[in-house]
Amino acid sequence: MTETLTGAQITVRLLERQGIRTLAGIPGGAILPIYDALGQSSLIHHVLARHEQGAGFMAQGMARVSGQPAVCLASSGPGATNLLTAIADAKLDSIPLVAITGQVPKAMIGTDAFQEVDTYGLSIPITKHNFLVSSAEELLEVIPRAFAIAASGRPGPVLIDIPKDVQMQAIEITHWPAPGERQPAPAADAWALSEASGMINAAKRPILYLGGGVVHAGASGLAVELAEKAGLPTVMTLMALGAMPVDHPLSLGMLGMHAARYTNLALDECDLLIAVGARFDDRATGKVAAFCPQARIIHIDIDPAELDKIKTAHIGITADVQEALNRLLPAVASNARSDWRQRVDSLKAEHPFLMPDVDKPLSHFGLIRTVAACLDDDAVIATDVGQHQMWVAQAYPLRRPRQWLTSGGLGTMGFGVPAAIGAALAEPQRTVVCFTGDGSILMNIQELVTAAEEKVNLKIVLMDNATLGLVHQQQTLFYGERLFASQFKASPDFIKVAQGFGIAAVDLDHATNPCAALIEAISRPGPCLIHASIDAEQKVYPMVPPGAANRDMIGA
Amino acid sequence: MNATNHQEHQALSRAVLEIDVNNHAGVMSHVVGLFSRRAYNVDGILCLPLGDSGQSRIWLLVNEDQRLPQMIKQVEKLEDVTGIRRHNADHAVFQNLENFFRV
Numbered sequence: 001m002t003e004t005l006t007g008a009q010i011t012v013r014l015l016e017r018q019g020i021r022t023l024a025g026i027p028g029g030a031i032l033p034i035y036d037a038l039g040q041s042s043l044i045h046h047v048l049a050r051h052e053q054g055a056g057f058m059a060q061g062m063a064r065v066s067g068q069p070a071v072c073l074a075s076s077g078p079g080a081t082n083l084l085t086a087i088a089d090a091k092l093d094s095i096p097l098v099a100i101t102g103q104v105p106k107a108m109i110g111t112d113a114f115q116e117v118d119t120y121g122l123s124i125p126i127t128k129h130n131f132l133v134s135s136a137e138e139l140l141e142v143i144p145r146a147f148a149i150a151a152s153g154r155p156g157p158v159l160i161d162i163p164k165d166v167q168m169q170a171i172e173i174t175h176w177p178a179p180g181e182r183q184p185a186p187a188a189d190a191w192a193l194s195e196a197s198g199m200i201n202a203a204k205r206p207i208l209y210l211g212g213g214v215v216h217a218g219a220s221g222l223a224v225e226l227a228e229k230a231g232l233p234t235v236m237t238l239m240a241l242g243a244m245p246v247d248h249p250l251s252l253g254m255l256g257m258h259a260a261r262y263t264n265l266a267l268d269e270c271d272l273l274i275a276v277g278a279r280f281d282d283r284a285t286g287k288v289a290a291f292c293p294q295a296r297i298i299h300i301d302i303d304p305a306e307l308d309k310i311k312t313a314h315i316g317i318t319a320d321v322q323e324a325l326n327r328l329l330p331a332v333a334s335n336a337r338s339d340w341r342q343r344v345d346s347l348k349a350e351h352p353f354l355m356p357d358v359d360k361p362l363s364h365f366g367l368i369r370t371v372a373a374c375l376d377d378d379a380v381i382a383t384d385v386g387q388h389q390m391w392v393a394q395a396y397p398l399r400r401p402r403q404w405l406t407s408g409g410l411g412t413m414g415f416g417v418p419a420a421i422g423a424a425l426a427e428p429q430r431t432v433v434c435f436t437g438d439g440s441i442l443m444n445i446q447e448l449v450t451a452a453e454e455k456v457n458l459k460i461v462l463m464d465n466a467t468l469g470l471v472h473q474q475q476t477l478f479y480g481e482r483l484f485a486s487q488f489k490a491s492p493d494f495i496k497v498a499q500g501f502g503i504a505a506v507d508l509d510h511a512t513n514p515c516a517a518l519i520e521a522i523s524r525p526g527p528c529l530i531h532a533s534i535d536a537e538q539k540v541y542p543m544v545p546p547g548a549a550n551r552d553m554i555g556a
Numbered sequence: 557m558n559a560t561n562h563q564e565h566q567a568l569s570r571a572v573l574e575i576d577v578n579n580h581a582g583v584m585s586h587v588v589g590l591f592s593r594r595a596y597n598v599d600g601i602l603c604l605p606l607g608d609s610g611q612s613r614i615w616l617l618v619n620e621d622q623r624l625p626q627m628i629k630q631v632e633k634l635e636d637v638t639g640i641r642r643h644n645a646d647h648a649v650f651q652n653l654e655n656f657f658r659v
Contacts, residue, residue: 120582124589129635132582149635305629 002174007136008033008167009040011100014143016043018179020071022425024049024058028075030115031102033167035073047425047454050446052079054418056086057444060095061422064405065380067218069096069150070422076102077115080161081122085412088126090157092409093239094216096150097157098143099123105165106134119161128156136169140177147180154303155216185302188319188327196274196298196315197331200230203272205340207292208232209255212239212408213277213301219322220401223276224248226325231337232274233344235263237284238393239408240277245399252344253353256284257544258390260353264550266344267292275299277321280310281409290549300324355395361514364388364463364534368395370515371433371461374522380405380423380432384416384440387469390540392435414443417460421447424456431457431522438464438491445497451527452502459522460498460529465536466491473539477554478546487536498529508532570599570645571620573628578636579605579612587614587637590630596623600650611638615649 005013011034015023024047027035038046049055052074062070074083080101090097104113120132129149131142139162146158200206214223220243227234227250234244235255244251252263264286267273273295278284285291288310299306299313300321307316317324357363361370368391381396382405383389389406398404405423407415420434441462451458465472471486498505504521508530511517521528541555577583584603591598600617618624624642631640 121585124582124585125593130582303633305626305633309626 002172004170004172006033006037006168006170007139007162008037010136010139010171010173011143011162011167012037012041012044013176014139015071016041017176018144018147019068020044022047022062023071023073024055024422025073026050026052026055026075026079027073028079028102028115030076030104030164031073031079031100031162031167033164034100034102034162047450049418049450051444052082053086053414054444054447054450056083056097056099057089057415057418058422058425058447058450059097059099060086060090060415061382061405061419061424062426063090063095063097064419065402065423065426067096067216067402069098069147070426071098071100074099074101075115076104076119077117079115080117080119084122084126085410087123087157087159089407089410089412089415091126091128093407094155094212095157096155098146098150099157099159101159101161102167103132103161103163106163107165109163119159123159126157127159130159130161132161133163133166136166136171139166140173144177144180148183149180151180151182153183153185154213185320185323186318188300188317188324192315192317193324193327194331196300196317197328199272199296199298199315200232200274201333201335205270205343206230206232206272206274206337207252207267207270207295208234209237209273209275209278210234210240210243211237211276211278213321214240214243215277215401217277217302217320217322218401219277219325220244222322222325222329226329226332229329229334230332231335231341233266233341235259235267237278237281237408238406241393242398242401242403246397247399254393256286256550258394258540258542259550260394261351261542261553262344262347262353264544264553265347265351268551269343270295273297275301275313276325277301279306285310286544286550287548290551353394358395361518362508362532362534364391364538365395367461367463367508367532367534368392368435370518371435371522372396374519375431375433377403378430379403380420380427380430382406382416382420382423382432382434384434384436385411385413386437386440387465387473387538387540388435388437388440388463413440416440417444417451418447420458420460421451421454421456424458425454428457431459433522434458434460436460436462437469438462438466438488438494439468441494442492448498448501448503448527448529455526457525458527460527462494462529462531463534464491464494464531465534465538467536469536470540472536477539477543494529494531503527503529505529505531569620571618571624572643572645572647572649573616573618573631574641574643575614575616575631575637576606576639577612577614578638579610580636583612583636584614586634587616587631590634591616591618591627594623594627596627602649617645617650620645
């Protein structure tokens with residue numbers, strides 16, 4: 001059947017056909033035709049963010065919990081520039097995102113028209129790919145392709161810039177393209193896999209090093225299976241937390257700058273490092289030349305450009321890590337590896353991870369563990385960026401892939417609240433907790449009213465030390481205690497702020513029984529802000545000083 | 557993409573990259589941007605469409621340092637790049653162009 005539809009209607013129809021049911025955005029002049037069409041859709045629920053960056057992070061939250069590409073919308077000019085941080089964040093953490101922006105009409109491009117900005121040019125370095133669409137026909141190819149690109153290989157953000165006249169152009173449609181889907185990656189090299197299994201079987205002190213790619217590939221279960229079969233102590237990057245339950249006997253938790261001492265010391269002794277879906281980020285490796293100095297390296301990643309980028313691998317395998325692990329498993333010998341595991345256990349005993357004051361519910365670790373005690377593994381845990389993020393990464397018992405949403409690569413303060421809203425929208429049956437700090441929450445505080453409007457089941461745990469904690473920590477430790485611009489002289493009354501935005505708020509500082517107040521706040525459905533003051537002098541420890549080797553940790 | 561001075565020229569070994577791309581506005585930005593945002597010097601750029609094929613070919617004259625293999629991998633990842641080949645600096649494409657580049 002032939003239909004005559006506008007570019008805007010085609011866009012909305014193609015999004016429906018992709019299975020998009022929730023998206024976030026903010027309208028404006030140059031995207032109004034798409035909004036007009038979206039308003040007629042009975043399938044898509046539009047979430048009206050209060051800042052485009054919020055919309056971008058809501059889409060990220062949806063994508064991070066589901067693994068499927070999610071969509072955000074913005075108008076031209078400031079709408080598009082406001083999206084950029086969320087897009088860059090998705091690029092660095094390999095999150096599948098499709099950002100659609102309105103653009104001034106084609107005839108006005110290049111005239112410095114009202115709200116015109118070179119969105120295409122601005123987004124080149126922070127997207128996996130981008131499009132400036134020049135006709136309504138082109139949308140039929142571009143939109144499915146954008147979804148395929150976002151989801152295939154190493155996932156990432158794709159931007160589609162659509163001029164207003166293209167949105168209004170009407171064309172006849174007789175045939176709809178198939179939705180864009182994840183394309184399978186080329187198979188892993190059989191020789192390299194057999195070399196890898198030989199190296200694992202021959203290793204005396206191997207360590208499995210899991211990155212976010214394991215989560216993206218849905219390969220967490222296989223990674224745990226490999227670790228168990230071959231007796232591999234396992235470290236995880238910040239992005240991979242949850243891939244192996246942290247309380248699994250083989251888990252050494254997070255590696256790198258804020259790892260437990262025993263984790264980095266075990267890496268220092270390993271003779272084989274099996275990197276899976278990880279990219280040897282500087283926060284993970286510390287001084288690269290001193291990272292796993294005795295180890296041979298097997299590196300499996302879907303992105304060939306990651307192999308040999310930071311560390312030269314003895315065996316580099318370009319593959320979907322799920323496929324590679326599936327084929328590696330039968331070739332790897334069962335091995336309890338008792339000597340090495342005993343050595344690792346003794347490192348654990350000699351250099352344990354300490355959580356001072358964990359039994360006090362209003363200490364930083366105590367608060368995190370008390371929240372954890374109120375929840376089960378179905379909960380989604382999001383964070384903002386800063387000290388609270390590292391403490392949660394260290395102390396929260398993450399046990400499930402896609403349970404953990406955090407801005408790793410870009411480290412964007414302001415990520416937490418909107419990403420958590422997105423997670424709650426995508427998986428309304430779950431409780432979503434966002435740990436945040438007083439610095440971070442103010443960077444996207446406006447989305448509290450979006451949380452109220454959408455009535456999401458979101459609990460925001462605000463760890464308030466009235467400082468930019470990581471800056472305060474670095475100035476204290478490495479800048480001669482010259483504290484500058486890291487302490488807030490004025491702080492808002494966050495309880496009133498939350499209530500003003502229309503969400504419930506609880507102040508644990510004034511609760512007669514903080515534990516009871518916390519349990520009550522978490523179990524009550526809907527959005528709630530839980531405020532707790534914490535000690536500004538607390539540091540994230542242990543810590544590898546910037547530029548130092550991971551073995552040279554300070555503190556605790 | 558700063559021009560290097562004569563002495564630097566002598567000191568550096570160079571390579572020529574031949575890159576096949578889909579021909580549309582923006583492809584040059586994608587390719588050249590990869591180099592510029594890594595502060596990787598590009599000394600020469602030639603680009604012309606390949607007949608009516610919808611394809612273009614970009615020739616780059618670049619310094620050869622230890623980052624070049626990583627650069628080539630990054631170029632290969634671009635959606636609009638269909639092929640990349642590496643040649644030695646004595647490749648004919650940039651020769652005989654001197655006449656157009658006299659001060």
